[in-house]
Amino acid sequence: MAVYVYSIISEDHPARLDGVHGVGDPPTTLRTVTGGGLCAVVSEAPEGLRARRRDVAAHQEVQERLMADGAVLPLRFGMTTEDDDAVRAALEGRAAEYAERLRSLDGTTEYNLKCSWEEAALLRRILLESDEARELNTAIRDGSGTPQMSLALGELVAREAETRQEALAKGIVEALHPYVSDESVSAPGGEDFLSVSFLVPADKEEMFLATGISLANQLGEECEIRLRGPLPPYSFV
Template sequence: MAVYVYSIVAATHPLRLDGLTGVGDPPAALRTVDAGTLSAVVSDAPEGLRPKRRDLGAHQTVQERLMADGGILPLRFGLTAPDDDAVRTVLEERTEEYTERLEALEGCVEYNLKASQDEESLLRRILLESDEARRLNDEIRSGRGGPDLPLALGELVAQEVRTRQEALAAEIVGALRPLARDELSSQPTGDDFLNVSFLVERKGEEEFTTEEKRLADEMGEEFGFRLNGPLPPYSFV
């Protein structure tokens, strides 16, 4: 039977799984697959698994319980293997790689930061601070300009937005980088100009979150900061 794989841990991990169940309806019992110095936490994989709230919650709860007791390599929701032997084979073949990653993530959690900027405030700022943008806008509003001016203004504003937000993203990441062990940027979506995950040592969490709040307060109400964490370090596995 196919197995659902939650996480990889060192064989010395306490593995306090009492009272926990896994994904599926009814919830599957958790067990471990052991291979030398590593273990994988698994359960039987239900057929037709979908990312429903209950199953996502069960997956996350297993990660959080394990993470509270030691280093883990948390796997993304939905990862399955043909059977226990297939899991054991992968653990044996990649023991060195997995052990190195466990050591790198020991004592750490993930924080994901997304940031956006109010569009109207940004456009007003560009028109105030860019002489060329202001000139083009004035000509368009006066009716003196030709039909190509709106396109020229649009291209100029788009370039200004990219330049300014890239600089802001670099400034934010630069301020938080010294407080993290590692970082990983992802492509922002929607109105966001920043989407970055930080690997933060547990002993430094308070300092990291305090600095993030200071940055958010300093940048003002036109910016929206959304910090999510502490999380299992999915992005750094």
């Protein structure tokens, strides 16, 4: 039967998994496969597994339990392979690489930050601070504008919004940079203009969080900063 793989840890990790169950309905039993001085936490892979809330939560609980006792390489939800021999071969074949990554993650956790700027507030700021945008907007509103002016205003606002968001995103990342050991920027979705994950050492976590709160207070209600964590370091595996 196929094997579901949750994470990779060092062979000397306590792997205290009492009371924690794997994915599936009924929940599968967790076990370990060793090789190359490493250990993979696995279970049987249920048929027809999908990203149901119950199973995603079970996958996450395994990572969190392991993180409490040491470094973890968490695999993404849904990772399966043929059997224990395939798991063992992967551990042995990339033992040095996995061991080095575990060392780099020891004593760290991941935080994910997303930021959005209220569209109406951003438009107000652009009209307040850009003479060109304000003049075009005034002409359009009082009826003296042309269709070309409306197009020009739209293009100007789009450029200004992108420039301001890029500058703010850079400033946020730079403010938090002293308190992280690594960072991973991903493409933002929806109304967000920034999506970045940080790898935060335990001894800098307090300052990292305090700086995040300070940034949120400085930006005020126009910008929304959403900080999630601590999380398993998925973005740095």
